[in-house]
Amino acid sequence: MDLLNQMMGRADELQRSLQKAIDQKQGEWKPHVEAALQGAQSMRDKLQEQIDQGATTLGSGAKEALGHLDEMVRIGRETLDASADQARARMPQMMEHAKRTGESVKNTLEGLFKKE
DSSP states (O other): OHHHHHHHHHHHHHHHHHHHHHHSOTTSSHHHHHHHHHHHHHHHHHHHHHHHTTOGGGHHHHHHHHHHHHHHHHHHHHHHHSOHHHHHHHHHHHHHHHHHHHHHHHHHHHHHHHHO
16 A cells, blocks of 8 residues: 555656656756656556565556556657657657556555455
């Protein structure tokens, strides 16, 4: 349960970092994307570790969140290598995956409460 609450907080942090990147002027967005990418990778690693350890109570929502994090990391790496205009076009995609990650974790939490 603590893990999922941490994941919810991290998903919110990802969204805030990406929103800061979107709001920045050209050239100032990169540190925010890097922070979001680092946070997503950390979150992904922790979630994968729990799945590998057999945390079956996490259910399909955790795997769904993992898929969104994988996609966000992929897009984030491409974004860092892109021109400023291309990066701006990719940031909303990253934001969408951050939101979907949060929704997947929330659905997992709600599923755990229903089981109790």
